Amino acid sequence: MQNRNAPGRLSGHALTNFIATISATGGLLFGYDTGIISSALLQLRNQFHLDTLGAEIVTSAIILGALIGCLGAGSISDRIGRRRTVMIAAALFLLGTVVVSSAQSVAVLVIARLILGLAIGAASQIVPIYIAEVSPPERRGRLVVGFQLAVVFGITSSFVTGYLLRDSSWRLMFGIGMLPALILFVGMAFLPNSPRWLALSGQIEEARAVLRRVRLSDEAADRELEEIIENHDVQAPWSELAKPWVRPALTASVGIALLCQFTGINAVMYYAPTIFADAGFGQDSALLTSVAVGVGMVFATVFGGWAVDTWGRRTLLLRMLPGAVVALAVLGTTFAMHLTGGIGAWITVAAVMAYTIFNTGSLSVAIWLVGAEVYPLSCRGKGMSLVAGSHWGADLLISLTTLSLVQRLGAGWTFWLFAGVNAFAFWFVLRYVPETKGQSLEELERRLRNGTFAPVDRAVARSEARAR
Template identity: 55%
Template sequence: MALSATHPDDPGRTRRASLTVLIIAAVSALGGLLFGYDTGIISAALLFITRDIPVDTFGKELVTSAIVAGALVGCLVAGPVSDRVGRRPTILIAAVIFIIGSIASATSHSATMLIAVRLLLGLAVGGTSQIIPVYIAELAPAARRGSLVLLFQLAIVVGILVSTIIGWALGGSDGSGGNWRLMFLLGTVPAAILFLGMLFLPESPRYLVLRGQSERALAILRRVRPSDAVAAEELGAVEAQPRENGSWKLLFSRRVRPALIAGTGIGMFCQITGTNATIYYAPSVLASAGFGADEALQTQLLVGVTIVVATAFGLWAVDRWGRRTLMLRFLLLAALGLVLLGGSFIGGNPTGIGRYTAVAGLIAYEIFNVGSISASIWLVGAEVFPLAIRGKGMSMVALSHWTFDLVVSLFTLTMVQALGAGYAFFVFAAINVLAWVFVLRAVPETKGRSLEEIEQRLGDGTFLAMR
């Protein structure tokens, strides 16, 4: 059902409500910046940790992967916690873990301690990937929900870029710096801002309705909607949805299955289409293409800037083109970028102009993949599940993301060694085509629809008919 438009007689209130929602989304999205920073900074820190802490190659792998292992647990725990204590308290808990984890990482004196701390940070990373998109989606108006939720994804890629810049700056241009403790400690700054900011932000009104606190929910909706009439109408739509037991059994029921397939499927394809594989291993690919260390670093920085720009475009496009439409328009172009990249390696490492063809293919792939399916993963997951199990449903989306992130991280280089770089990229190109088919068949268009309409369409069997 469509909610009323803005109140024509009070443009001042409309602007205040719009600004309030933007502030709520921007502050909570800082969790995404921490997500990106803490997962990205380890690549620079590992270059210098061995100066102070004895750690072998296997230990470095454990330190790097510990945050992913923690995220697998964190995303599962955060769903039930957020359904029990609320969205806002769950984000506050994650912020505290980020602060403690950043300080503990900076003061670690052994590899064992650092691995344990990175596991702890992983709990916060996984938790924020589950709860922050849900929190923003439940507060945002339907017309702006896409761009506001995508602030979280934009913050993630900005965090990755910031970690690259800080790692380079604190490492020194000749590698003589290497203040790895400060690299970790700087993570406390956005974590503290997130914690303090969340103290002043409201709870999700939909969660409050779920807990029988409709008066509090209406008061919050009046702050973030352009008129009392719009707020009351939205509250009525939320209250009209059947109150169900938010059990895991409901999540895996036949009725909810289309949403579960759509959300977790995007979570899986977001990883196996090669997004993080190219980010993780781009320097190795560039080195094999004949680039020197400085050129490889500069191109890696270009990749970092590219994914930020691509995500910013996705933020604009999801509420204008639509989530499904954006993915259908861009995924095949991403596949073509990988074909161009892979083709540069056929017959041996690229030389001459082939080196720049490889870079062009890499950049094109990042633009079209990151700007579409990577931009949509947290958004679609936060939209498609019924209110009673939204937290648990988003946990499964995040679990899919982190599980396949781990798989891709472990097996990408093995695949490159077995097939060669060119054919490995052809495999990722084919998977992008499969992702396009999946979106065409299994993902509805949720642009401009209220969360209650999406839930109603899921209940009456017309979920996949939304186009």
């Protein structure tokens, strides 16, 4: 039996905190590399003579790479393990950062952003799973949300960096990302494998050893391992996700992933400086105001990390989404009434800040957590690939069309449209997203198998369908 109190050897909550912190560095890179483009784009447009389409392509290249990366990462993580897959993502972060920082043409810039996208997609797919599979049920929410906190901290860091380096080269803005990529690669080399992946791979004693390190007692670890083995199955094919018993998990997780983007959060994040400039702020003031948006996202995510384990995932979403609807309605009104400059500009800032807090503190907090929780172990990697793929596919569509949408509909109608999608998201959560707070991953799998997973009982749903 291992000595849990060996000097210099982390165990229990200390080890799970360390695992979550190192792993979440992938989220930091995720946020920084997606967010820095909003500041760098102001310089890139001038240096490479980019028109609106060119700016959208450079912005969106990283999203296309992320879409490819997340869809491929599921099968890879099932074969070689969660930890090694994160290390591959870290290596891609390093490569992409070197290439983007030295790009001399638009083509190389786009290729480099694609490489970074592969890394981001892989990280978004596997890091939440890795943390969820290591964490105890009562702490799983806040630890997985730590990944999203790292994402928004990375976004905020990119806004701060963009402002501080506004008179320096955009190459330095991108190059700063090499340090956290190196930390992620080296740090992951010292972390244990996921005990659930080990068990699924038939490495039962190795899984027991890891669980005994990350739980408060050997007895608790052994009980959890027995529960894992009881629900143990071989790796399932992609077709398993289409089976009726898995479908409620697919609906809830993919729905949240799509709505996280269609409600407009990344559209606001990518083009925040442009929105503020159109509202009457100068370029420097627009960049500085974007920093405030990033800070708001950090505080909203910290709050969400507390709320998911206190209120619950579903309750958090239902309490926060109405605020996002109101904020976007106000934002749309300020643009429709051309309230730019003076008090109108500050109403715009307040509306963007409020929307950012309500949306980031709800859907953006829940997306990776719910996706990592709801799938059965046998197809968790593939299920999370679909969650991440849905997220990045929707993100690609939004980032490619936001500026064009604003030009055709006007900013007012665009934000009113996003307000309507947020209202729809409230209804979707009410009907399809269950509460997962405090339940083990194996308990959630049992709920899927016995038909009690969805908040609306299947029999009730069938009765309502017949009535219609």
